[in-house]
Amino acid sequence: MITQNKAILKWREILLNENLLTDAYKFRDWDQVNLEIPEKETLIKDLTRTRNDDPYFKKESTQRNLMLLATFYCQQNSVNYQQGMLEIVAPFLVMKNKDFPIYKCYAYFNSFMNTYFPKVLEWNILQGEKQLAHVLCAIQFCEILLKYHCSDFYNRILKLEDFNLSMVVTPLIMTLFAKGTSLQLVFLIFDEYMKRKNPNYIFFMVTALFMIQRQEILSFEDSEELFMYLNKKLKCINYESDIQQLFERADELRDQTPQSYEQLIASTSFNDKSVLSVEDITELTQINKSYYFKCLFIEVSEMKSLLGKSKKQSTKKIQLRLLDIRKDKKPKLKEFVPKEFIVKKADGNLHTCLIMESNKTIEYAVKVAQDLILEGVRHVSILKGGFQQLSASIKQQKDCSIM
16 A cells, blocks of 8 residues: 555656646745635635544644645635545645645645645636636546447446536546545555656546446436436445555556547547646537537548558557448448458447548448447447548558558
8 A cells, every 4th residue: 555655755766747846935035914816715614624624624723724625726826626626635645744735735736736635626607607627627528438348338327317517527537536435545546647658548547437336327227216326325445455456447548449540539629737728618519519529530641550560550449340331332432441441230349430431421420320329339430531541541651551
């Protein structure tokens, strides 16, 4: 089991950056007079709600330090306090000792947030309303991944009336699985998460949690009982072995997910640390209205890599097979792709990529993909740009030819 002292040693290496010392000195030299931040009332309420079964967190001095860390972080990063944020602050405060003063706790917490949660806590004003654009987008990315790997969940859960995935996913994302988990296990979760050095990894963790509980979830026939289970019992992390299982499954899912999924995340500027325009924020919140939310789209560049003909080989462990859904199938797909990569029927044990004619027929391709998902076929995707883009790319890059 990882301890606080071991965490300090590991996190020093992982979170070390050129701003760490400056951030520490800023907190050390802060006069602690101005404690005003947006949503301060929520922060004050959270002080008594955070780990209130632990004597250490009932102390006035501990609650004061939690408030200072959260307040200074919000002021320095121009973000509003969000309910539950103290769950992420707590593991960093616990590391405080005579050799690791509170201003160092702040510097490492700030480094962690800016590395792994650069925009999640930012409120944005869109159409006259405050919105957590990145949280909304994160929920949508979770749904895309769930639909790709867990079509039975999609049919059982996501299509239920009055069910909103945000009810289950938001607390996991906002607190990184910390809420309701013992601090010793939180240290282990954070440590394993940071080792992956990938802010997108949280989506694979969430999907892995559903996959681990798959049989239990599918056994519920009563919707109310299912809601209760998802909200109260889904995150069952009581032992170190639970965390090991969670990350092993998340690693498997990432290996089994086309790289185009994370390319989609990057294209939305989700992890961009710069100030996003209103147009960028709008695009984030509107992804659920685009075709890219309805089905995973695979880039042509990844197609060639997966077929083993690109100079840059894919590290993904994916058995990709192509299903030609063009209405006019001339020229034939096998003239461009070896026949062993072509299937006549989608198979849930394989990764099935639909080949449409071009982006002009995208609506038809999405309908076919959704029908397959509703039939319980897993790992369904669409080739972005379709056959026209694939053949054009092959002809332009002779070194990548798969003819």
